[in-house]
Amino acid sequence: MKDLTKGKPSTLILAFALPIFFANLLQLTYSLVDTRIVGTFLGEDALAAVGATTTLSNLIIGFLQGLSGGFAIIIAQKFGAKDYKNVKKSFAMSLTMGTGIAIFFTVFGLLFLQPILNILNVPSDLMATAKSYIFVIIAGLVATFLYDACAAALRSLGDTVTPLVILAISVALNIVGDLLFVVVLKSGVRGAAIATVLAQAIAFVVCWIYMVKRYELLRLSREDFKDPNPVMVKNMLGAGMSMGFMSSLINIGSLTLQTAINKLGNDYIVAQTAARKLTEMFMIMFTVFGNTMATYCGQNLGAGKIDRIKKGIWLAIFYTCI
Numbered sequence: 001m002k003d004l005t006k007g008k009p010s011t012l013i014l015a016f017a018l019p020i021f022f023a024n025l026l027q028l029t030y031s032l033v034d035t036r037i038v039g040t041f042l043g044e045d046a047l048a049a050v051g052a053t054t055t056l057s058n059l060i061i062g063f064l065q066g067l068s069g070g071f072a073i074i075i076a077q078k079f080g081a082k083d084y085k086n087v088k089k090s091f092a093m094s095l096t097m098g099t100g101i102a103i104f105f106t107v108f109g110l111l112f113l114q115p116i117l118n119i120l121n122v123p124s125d126l127m128a129t130a131k132s133y134i135f136v137i138i139a140g141l142v143a144t145f146l147y148d149a150c151a152a153a154l155r156s157l158g159d160t161v162t163p164l165v166i167l168a169i170s171v172a173l174n175i176v177g178d179l180l181f182v183v184v185l186k187s188g189v190r191g192a193a194i195a196t197v198l199a200q201a202i203a204f205v206v207c208w209i210y211m212v213k214r215y216e217l218l219r220l221s222r223e224d225f226k227d228p229n230p231v232m233v234k235n236m237l238g239a240g241m242s243m244g245f246m247s248s249l250i251n252i253g254s255l256t257l258q259t260a261i262n263k264l265g266n267d268y269i270v271a272q273t274a275a276r277k278l279t280e281m282f283m284i285m286f287t288v289f290g291n292t293m294a295t296y297c298g299q300n301l302g303a304g305k306i307d308r309i310k311k312g313i314w315l316a317i318f319y320t321c322i
Contacts, residue, residue: 001215002158004296005080005303009312014319017292019160023167024284030171032277037178038192039270046189048266049129051273052122055258057137059251060105064145066247067098069294070240072152074232076298079157079217083302086232087217091153092224093236095146102145109138120255121262123269133189140197147204150211153218155295162210170203243294289316 004012039047071094078086109116113135122130147170151163174195181191211218254276261272293316300308 001079001217003080004158004299005305005308009296009308010315013289013292013296013312013315016158016160016296017288017319019164020155020291021284021288023160023164024287026164026167026171028277028280028284030174031280033175034178034192034196035273035277037175037182038189041182042188044270045126045266046129047273048269049122049126050133050189050192051269051276052120052126052258052262053117053130053134054273054276055251055255056116056120057134059248059255060109060138060141061144062247062251063244064098064102064105064141065148066244067101067240068094068145068148068152069247069291070243071098071149071236072156073239073243073294073298074236075153076156076295077302080299080302081304084217086229087157088220088224089229090232090236091218092220093228093233094149094153094240095220096225096228097233097236097240098145098149099142102142106138106141109141110135113138119259121259123262123266126266126269129189133193136190136193136197140193140200143197143201143204147200147207150204150207154207154211154215155291156298157215157217158295158299159215162214163207166203166207166210169206170199173202174199285320289320292316 002012002016004016035047035050038050071090075087075090075094078084078090113131117127117131117134151166154160154162177195177198178192181187181195185191187194258272261268293312296312296316297309300306300312
């Protein structure tokens, strides 16, 4: 664990941000490899089918990531205030509320998948392939959220190294899974989606086992899930939903753009899919310092150290500009 309420802010922020940067870079590297595997072994039509629906999955997963990050702000506040009982309580509530929201997205997405794909203007010749891919991704949203929630909880306590290591394991499993399902088992794009969901599920299990053994603060009991504090629920939903919607704003724009691109034909979809992977590289630092300052500000707000928050924000803006 790392207490961000003590020490030199500049050193703390950079040391905290560095593992998050490598984690994001690792995730992007996997995304590029995944695109290459699908394009090479399944062809351009398969890549176009995945690309035609990627903005939809990014929108939902981005919201859930923002939700888990918002919940973790409250956990960080309780940790900064040394209120260890409510650290457990807030973590338990984040799992309960977040899982409920993820289930809602899963049920809604699967029930209305065909109308959604129609709205996205997915070409008819790509519809079956696109549907088989996005169906699996949506079906695995709970596993995706649970890993994000555990990683966010670890970061709220100042541990950014462990999520990086677990993500590295997940990425390696994902790539191996892609090759197994796509190349060996010939499962098509559905296999690529299954590999992604399985890797997320395994990452959650590994993360959970590590947390239980390593951090007593995150070792939950039944009591932690009982009698939720109404004020804490309100604060967590406020932080979680606002972070979730903020994370979705760019993806909503991308989704709108995708509905137009999908009308232009497979070649345009493939080109835009490849270009989007490159643009994500230039967005990394915004996400890195956003996640960093969420935890930094959360801990210092809990400790009542407002001056450190102000100084930290200016430093983060300065670093991001560089």
